[in-house]
Amino acid sequence: MNAAFRSTLKLCLATVLTVLLLAACASPPAPPSGFISYQMIDSSAQQKPTWTHNVPEEAGKQIFIGQSNYYSTEQEARSDALRDAIKKYADFLGVEVSAFDETLRQLEGSESAIQDAQVSRKSRTTLQTNARASRAKARKWYTEKYNAMDGGQVTGIAYSAWVEVTVPNSEIESYQEERRQKKQRIADQKKQVYQEALSEAEATVASVNIAQKEALRATQNGDILSALSGLDFAQQDLTKARYKFLAAGGRIASLASKFDRPATEIKNLTYQLQNSVTLDVGRFNNYCLKDQSGCEKISVWAWSRQGQKSYPLSNLPLVLTGEGDGSRFAARTNSQGKATFQLSRIMDSSYIVKVDEKLIGIDRELVGNLLAANNRVYIQSQTPSLERLIDQGVKDLFQGATPEPLPVDSLILGAVTYENSPEGGEFALLVKDLLGQSLTSINGLRVVTPRKHSASELTNVMQTRGISARASGVGDGAMQAQLNNAGAALQANYRKFGNDTQLTLALLRAESGQLLRKTMLAVPSRLLPSSTQVTSTPPVENTPPPPPQQQQDIRLDVTSHLGDGQTYQEGDTISYFVSSNQDAYLLLIYQDAGGNLIQILPNSYSGNEKFRSGNYIEVPRSSDNYEFIIEGPFGVEHVWAFASDRPLPRLPGQDVGNGLTLLNGSLDSILSTVRSVASQPGISYGEARATITTVARR
Structure with missing residues (x-):
């Protein structure tokens, strides 16, 4: 590779690296921000009306401006604006919106399915309206259309709407009158409910007062168990009523306090009745003395003490328990409150009498104090004697x-x-x-x-x-x-x-x-003392009664000064009294224990006069020169009394020196002579006899 080519290649690489470096340092495209903004793109008017933000005033009307949130459709925005105006109207009236009217429901359409986060995530408050709110009239509308923007990107279309709703003042005044009437109706209803609750409370209290009176009456009639049961039911009624009134709340709950006093009275009366019971063993039963027999029957009385009065308790089960041998005897009180225990075996012991809780038949808690009532009877052997026997009688x-x-x-x-x-x-x-x-x-x-x-x-x-x-x-x-x-x-x-x-x-x-x-x-x-004679000494003669055919028109009363059938001792002084129911001539003959017959009336002091009816005559009188003093022989003695409206026959005899006459003849002959008067026609007659017994001075 030549130098020129290498130089050119290095320059290209440097350029690429620079571009890449610059590209790495440049900002990436803006991602979605999650914040929705709206850009208005259209509106229903060139300028936004003043009424949308400044509520106008108009005579005779009230105006409410409704504004919507952002919605994906204009229909939804208009509906929301109308709802907002109606809500403001409802707030002005002070009511809650309960239901949309038909017109408002027709304005609502289905929501848009656009991916508008602000619109789709908006919390839709379901408004409620009432019939009054539906009278609002939408007079003006204004809408705006927006692009919904998120991170500089258009995500959808949104609408917002304003509405001017007018309501005539007459409608508001009419509503206010209706509202006043409604409040009055509600107040009247509450008052009626309160009055009904008050009446119910007073009726409950009255029934409890009646229950207390009935309990007292039942106790006074002897039925304390029914009285206590009735009070228990009354207390339960009060408790239920109290819970019911408290649960109602408000003023009605305050009525629950009306039950406090009767509840206390019921409680006090229950306590009073339970503690009023007395088990009484009687005047003499606390100690029962026996010899070979006696004490087979023990009487106990049950009472309820109320104030100064005691009332017998009937049909109350009682139990008598021997503390020595545990013997147990049961009895129930009768209408006089008396229970009689029949003792099959008797021991010298202390016996306790109580209410028989096994036979009560009602809640023990209700009669707790009643069950505590008790008394004791003591049975003790004794040496028999006539004095103790008569004392027991x-x-x-x-x-x-x-x-x-x-x-x-x-x-x-x-x-x-x-x-x-x-x-x-x-x-x-x-x-x-x-x-x-x-x-x-x-x-x-x-x-x-x-x-x-x-x-x-x-x-x-x-x-x-x-x-x-x-x-x-x-x-x-x-x-x-x-x-x-x-x-x-x-x-x-x-x-x-x-x-x-x-x-x-x-x-x-x-x-x-x-x-x-x-x-x-x-x-x-x-x-019996060996010297005491039980049978009396018979009179010397048995006296025949008057013949059955004999008519007795005159009723005589003759007796000793202490009455009939008395026994007198030697040395006692006695006198006799006689009276008739008609004016009559009287004859009195004294028959002593020896059989002697002495005419004591008429005598030399009285004369043979006719005596007035109804007047008692004493024989001897204080002015007479004799008296009757008991002396032997002793036994049964009689005074015979005869009366007639004609003079009675004179009987033969000898004067004994004190104005009295010892008669001749037997009692039979004398009776025959005197009774012959009764057989005469047109004559009224009567006879009687007084009897005494005389004994020697002890």
């Missing part, structure tokens, strides 16, 4: 729940008689003494000692109280209680029953004689 007679008043607050001890007779005796006197001792131990009971009344007192009391027509006279125990201002009379009757003596105690209401309480005792003969 008295306690049985006055047994009852502690809150209950005694059946009476005062009484007199009436007669103690044998079988169906008015006769008494030594045993009667002993029983009466023991009854008196036992009665004085009862708190709240006043034992009245009968006093002797004058004839005028008896007459006045019997007439002014309107009880002179009673079949039984003043000698009746109930009448004696009335005369002595006592509430009742306690009378006793006894009879032989095998080797035992059966003793019956009866509590009779004053005046009416209504039977209040009754109990029976079996007195073993081994408990």
